[in-house]
Amino acid sequence: MSSTPMTEATFYILLSLIHPSHGYGMMQSIKELSKGRLLMGPGTLYGVLTRMNKEGLIGLVEEEGRKKTYHITALGIEALKEEYQRLKNQVDDGKILEDLT
Template sequence: MDKKIKKIYVPMTETAFYILLSLKTPRYGYLIMQYIEKLTKGRIKMGAGTLYGGLSKMQKDGLIEIVKVEDKRKIYQITELGNELLNIEKARIRELYRNAEGTDDQ
């Protein structure tokens, strides 16, 4: 893995995390926004500018790819590199959670 790409994405922003997570299944923009809103129980309502800016950057960096175009809708999916970064971030979050649970709040 390119160290530069890893440095850019780890630790990952919540936006990047949820975009990559949503693209484990191929989706187009509006479906990505709906999925993230549903997954976070409405806590995150991603705007179109944020989403499409993130998609463009991630595609350029090789984390996602367009797998199909239907009725002018670009359908994206996570790549192997994106999956690898997502797994690194999930492990980092698990470690944070474990460490937080293992300390006394004094």
């Protein structure tokens, strides 16, 4: 896929779309997944959704008025797994810090 690190917003949006959802549902899911550490506002969310849709990472499931429901695509799952592995590798590499205490 890409060697460029994913933004935190992109990572959590993709993670939240393991189950198709609309904007408000994604914001709630992201809050839960991050244990309240990440609160995503609508401005950030909808900007990132537009970009990810253009990149093929997510797709539109249905549109009912202004309410749009999205899902993660196969390309999005591949990108999410790649980013997850990259982050795990960083944590593993950082374990050297445990010896500094």
